[in-house]
Amino acid sequence: MHFPFVLPKMHFAGFLTRLPLALLAVSLCGLTQQHAAWAQDSPDPMADGGSSADQDSPDPMGDSGSGSSADQDSPDPMGDSGSSAGQDSPDPMGANIPSAVYTTSALTAGSSNSSNDFVFAVNIDSETDDVYFHMSSPSGNDWMGVGFGSKMMDSLMLIAYPSSNGTGMTLSPRLGKGHTEPEHTDEVSCEMIYNSDLPGANTVVESTDTLKVDAVCRNATSWSTGKLDYKSSSQDAMTPFIFAVGPGEHGHAGPGSGHLGLKSNSKSAGLERHEYYGHFNLDLSQAVSESTSKAGVPRPNSEDANDLYTSVHAGGNGKVTSDGDPAPIIHGFIMCLTFVIIFPLGALILRLLERVILHAAVQFIGMILVTAATAGGIVVSRLYVRSKDFATAHQILGILLFIALWFQLGLGILHHRIFKKQQRKTLMGKIHRYLGPVAVLIGIINAPIGFHLAGNSHLGIPYAIIVVVVAILMLLARRFLPRFFGRNRRRKQASADARAAQLRAEQGEGYQYPQFGQQSTGLAPNTHTGYGGPSAASYEHLGPPPAYGRTESYRSEDVPLQTYGGEAGVQHPRPTL
Structure with missing residues (x-):
């Protein structure tokens, strides 16, 4: 340790008089060195612009203001703009902030x-x-x-x-x-x-x-x-x-x-x-x-x-x-119901029952539902920032599908009318046959995209499960129901044949055409027809019928023709034989 001063050379008496001052100087130097050591081991309480009296006090600057604190428990007089001395101490200005x-x-x-x-x-x-x-x-x-x-x-x-x-x-x-x-x-x-x-x-x-x-x-x-x-x-x-x-x-x-x-x-x-x-x-x-x-x-x-x-x-x-907004739920439910169940069901009816009118009726009901749901979707889209410009994938696909479905309906109607009259296939029928399944598939895929747009992405998993189950049921129906309907057709045909046979047995054979077989007259069979009986030569002695042998006119060509709906002309008596 170095002292800041040196004791001078002096007499013993003078030394005794200056000894207390020397001891005081030594004590002050020791305290100075110890304080410097404390400063090296402890954080600077003024680092944030404040001051602190002990090592454990937090930053006295609080959020954004300036100030000082004497201890950890002292309140911050500045509220938000002031400083805080401790996390647990309330702000005394909080109650005084006008509010x-x-x-x-x-x-x-x-x-x-x-x-x-x-x-x-x-x-x-x-x-x-x-x-x-x-x-x-x-x-x-x-x-x-x-x-x-x-x-x-x-x-x-x-x-x-x-x-x-x-x-x-x-x-x-x-x-x-x-x-x-x-x-x-x-x-x-x-x-x-x-x-x-x-x-x-x-x-x-x-x-x-x-x-x-x-x-x-x-x-x-x-x-x-x-x-x-x-x-x-x-x-x-x-x-x-x-x-x-x-x-x-x-x-x-x-x-x-x-x-x-x-x-x-x-x-x-x-x-x-x-x-x-x-x-x-x-x-x-x-x-x-x-x-x-x-x-x-x-x-x-x-x-x-x-x-x-x-x-x-x-x-x-x-x-x-x-409050609430049920429109998105209604829109999504109707669209999923139509594309997952109604449209596939209509196609299945045509394949299994071959009932064109029933097929058209089911698909038309689906189109009415799709039209209503599309209108609701357009209204809902205008309520939200993310969809009001109609630029999302779900909206673009939806509009294109809506147009394609109405085009598909028109193709089906025109093809049916031509086929009914001419009994021939048409190009419209081929397009109708393949456009329908493609449109339904795109509609099924578009639903999860809509879930994401509406903030309901979690609905994608249960929706996928429903789609898979319905698809399996449709495939099974397509595979096994034709056999069932085929057996029914055979049973119905057999039943109809049995009823017809029973009716013939009850009423007899009905009208019998004349049989010209071997007769008791002993006439030989006709060489041209193969049937026995009187031949044309047997009736030659009778001569021609009266009309064929007449040489005079009936004078009916002079009778004027009467126009339908016009006035009656002169009436002439009809010739008689």
Whole structure:
């Protein structure tokens, strides 16, 4: 150890007087060396811009602000924009952040877990027009969303759903175009906020089955089609909002019901139609922060529990409407029924029964069903962003199939009319024979493509099983039923022959042509006919019939012909013999 000074040469008395000062200097140097050693082994408490009094305290800078903390348990006075000294310490500014909160338990009626109610809490920074918010809903639904305004048209919507890993959340700002799927917009930029006193922020919380989002949307009080007029909001003139949750295990809502759920990192991910939706109002004048330092995500405000929200500065009747979209289900069911069962059954009827009219009737019924399902599919396609342009493989194949099936029907009718009159095969008949099976096969393949488009890819496996079973049954019927119908035809023919024989036996042989065989007159058989009996020479003595021997005219050629429908002419008596 090196000392910063050297004891001077002195008398013993002087040495005694300076000895306490020397000992004090040695002690200070030792403490300095020990402090330097501690600094090498411990993290720099100022690395993030703050200060700390002990080794175990977390980063005092929190999320985005600046500040300092004296110990681990001290609260963060800045809320979101400030700093946090410990993960377990609540933010004392959370309760002081101005906010308006709406909650409803209508989505989970009958549930004892109030932590997964739908919640929307908002705070607005008047300096920057940034919108801070907390939103949560039951995780059984695919997505959750809030819209600024009283209707979907021109509304700015904040929609959140699980990310691709199933544990995080994706936040997507979108614009409403009417009663259709909203489209992602880049007009508004949103950022998720993580803070120690926001437990489970921006995650799928399995313990409470809840989706949670804590975020800020920059300059989000105005957009191209509207604005959030928070400055004129009041208790008597609250600002309207809409909200909705997507389909899921809680309900019966359309194509998404019971499927694997939406998980995506894309802000343009396709959404299924909402299962529940509703309206509420907020007094935003109570949710405005005058400065950025006092703005942030509203913290739980319940007096009963630290992690729950209760409605404040909110209004509305609390009515939540159950909704769904059965049209995709109806479209898919009818198409699968027609291509897998009805069309193959119609072809089988023609092969086994040879009943052309019955075959045509069954196929025509199938065409009516396909036409109705196609019309429904076109209407549904216009409701979703991914299908409104009719550019997907399922839609292109479907339209081509629809045209081909009507062409197939026309070919069948024309061929039947020609064959019925001329009893000959036609080119139209050959095309009809092969176009039908090809169209049915493409229709069967197009169904799983439609399942994927609708977000129901899991239906492909049971559908494939049904198709295989039906195909096996059709092949067995094609193989063995002709024998059965052939035996029936032989039985019917034998029965008809037996009845005819019995009828002849009961009524006799009927009219008998004259028999000119050997007669008692002793005349020889005719040499030309082979029959016995009188020959033509036997009647020569009788002469010709009277008409053949007459030489005079009957004078009937002078009688005028009477035109049908005209006036009667002069009547002449008919000649008599």
